[in-house]
Amino acid sequence: MSVLWSKLSEVIVSVLPITVIVVILNFTIASLDLSLILRFLIGAVFIIIGLSIFLLGVDIGITPIGRHMGKTIAKTNKLYMVIVAGLFLGFFISIAEPDLHILAGQVELVTSGNIPQFLIVIVVSIGIAVLLALGLVRIVYNIPLFKLLTILYSIVFILALFTSREFLAISFDASGATTGAMTVPFILALSVGISVLKKDSKASEKDSFGLVAIASVGAIVTVMLMNIFSPTDELQGGMEQEHNESDSLFGPFLSEAGHIIQEVFLALTPIIVIFLIFQKVSFKLSKSNFRKIITGLVFTFIGLVLFLIGVNAGFMELGTELGSSLAMLDNKAYIVIVGLILGIVTILAEPAVYVLTHQIEDVTSGYVKRRVVLTTLAIGVGIAVSLSMLRILIPELQLWHYLLPGYLLAIGLTYIAPKLFVGIAFDSGGVASGPMTATFILAFTQGAAGTMEGADVIVDGFGMIAMVALTPLITLQILGLIFKFKSKKEV
Template identity: 40%
Template sequence: MELLTKLKEVGFSIAPILGLVTLLHLFVTPLGNGILPIFYGSAFLVIVGLALFLLGVDIGLLPIGERIGATVTRTKRLGALLFTGALLGVVVIVAEPNIAVLKDQVAGVNPAINTTVMVALIALGVGLYLVIGIVRVVFHLSLKWIYAISYLLLFTLAFLVPPELLGLAFDSGGAATGPLAVPFIMAFGVGIARVQQLQNDADNFGYISLALIGPTFALLLLGLLLPETTAQPGALSGIPEAGDFLTLLPAIISQVLRALLPLLSLCMVYQLLLLHMPFGQMLRIGIGFIYLFLGLTLFFLGANGGFIPVGFAIGHAIGTMHEYLLLAVGLLLGSITVLSEPSVWVLVDQVERITQGHVKKPVMLTALAIGVGISGFLAMLRIITGLPIWYFLVPSYLLAVILAFLIPDLFVGLAFDSGSVSSGPMASTFILSFAIGASYAVGGNPASDAFGIIIFVSMTPTLTVALLGLLYKRALARMANQGVHP
């Protein structure tokens, strides 16, 4: 049964977080009376919610996303295809759960930011770069040059933005490539690819990592228009409380309806004008949207009622107890998060298949765990010391862009996409709230220090897969010199 499979996948991804919180509660930072059972209850809601949500994506959104991409491409009207890509990019971000969570976190830390404007800019950024991704495939443009030019412009613009907006701008891209946007955009891209006459495997990658760039650009522009913020370092009125699920429920239902109705309406318009799918298929898609509604409702209930408050409380408690203990917990959090993310396991399977077994799954998993663990360590180091995010991001992405010109084309989009898929729901809920709590505890400014942790989770997998691509290229060269065919 599909739902049981999804429950197993999501349960596996969240179990390490449950184990870590339990150990911290027992031996390091007791959470207080009744908080741990509330956290377990919220984890149950998150697991069931994400499983229903992912099932809804599979049976509701993926088929219609792929069908829209293929049908609009067959019209051979580039304008219609680009308009559809931009529209889908905007609408899917409105419904993306990671963005909704990020919006709430920002509202609590930096009230100077209009979060409605923020979400609108993120959506427009995704729409713009989805258009660029379509143009790249249609006209067979070089993905590596798009990355090089985009990151050069992005970092140039970022030098003009206040620190309070910098981490958030980069995190917005990681949050935008969440559990709804990633499969829907990929399905749309697959639909386009199936109709293209000249197509290669490399064209199947790159859409997601391009979608990560767009929101960052958009929020950097917001930073230029909002030069001063009112975020107060160390200002803490009280740790958010866990529980109270029934009180949260009405607002969450309203939020989910507002998120899904534009997406449902868009799908219905395309069904009436272009797709004309039979009733049986539309009924299945309708059931998928019901799963989406139920899943998102339970997910937000669990995240807001338990995961985010407990993550905040643990980060604050550890930072208060001994700030350098944050380094060890950050290392551990990064490692277990990347290994428990289902999309990462899909990624390592892809790499092993593409390299015909030359890059083994255990090798890649180990490299990712070490890399993202180091990212978690560095993110906590930045919170403790207040080091600028530049010291970490510029060298990492400069190296990634250089490697893009040295590795096989197939690995270029795959490497950058891998960073996008590694920052799943746990990064935008538990880990980000942990970082915010830690920043308050050490007397930092969460607006400039805590935000940025999602992009830290994203950057290491990009470098890891790119380096593996370089190793694969050298292995192929050695085999060719020995007269061995791969």
């Protein structure tokens, strides 16, 4: 119970800033409907309780499963087993990721059904599966991460030349969205489980990170290929936001509960089934350890359900309205500044960010403090959201104007930054774009794009997640260089 209270207090400190900022904005420059504000506050309570329970569940459920599975895969020492495991795990974990369904639903909404939700989910999951398998092979066979990332992003840039600007935004957003609250803890644990068997502790430390980064590239590649080989006419869309007219404050929460419970159940089912199979065939854990993991999975389920209900029913509609209200102000600087602030504070409430930063501290034995990583990550995400607002304000500013130099810089830094930080940085890019970003910040961006004159809700409304996934690659590698220069030796 003390562990739960510890996580609860940590989460309160993280969620409180965004709550306070939205309330302040409501009473100053962006007056919002009272029912929206009240639902937002109720949503914040759901998020605090849900995130606390979820993180406890990850600690005692998801993480042990991933680590046991990673060790089992590595012990086989057979290439085909590693590849098959990667393909199987990657596809089924991705296809059940709630964040991916949120983004795919938004794509279907704003494209008026031209791009069906299920198509995005399937295509992205195939990409994740292939690249997760490649990532596992990299760890087992000691392929340098920076070299593999250089090759993968070179392929991405070549494909980008033949991809429409609408799909360019969607492909990079899909990459960020698929590495969400369910996928990331499992992939991170899987990575550590494989890496920990290495005799070289330095190599083990470095290879504990980077798998999320490699897997997420698969989403970019497959969505781009979908566009290239099955081109769609220029997409037209708009924000037809469904305003909840329920008189009951709790009505939206109750209406969201059903499908969220179903989504989270589907998200957990592949992990549970795989765990039970491995337990029977390989793990053979004691009854007490088995019960502990099952308890952790129950906590994970309850926590994620509460968290997503809070985000969807309390935060999403308010995000759209807030973005729209700020876009209507005469002084457009407000939306850029608010974007910066919201980006900084939203990342503090991302579930997977907690998992990653704690793992960084654990794997490095406290050498790299989670607070330092979290601060650097928050700054990067804040910059990303503010730059996305700037892109909405300036029609001539296109997404590739950010992505091309940004990724060239990020890839360039991989050759000089400490290799541990390369993995941390690229994993952080995917981790930063979790459910809070995929709902609240995405809704905020689309609300602004849908209101701003001259902006396109598809071209400008998407791409924000791509920016959120990009900036940590740069800021955290710069942090690595600072560590390197301070210590005068490679981490």
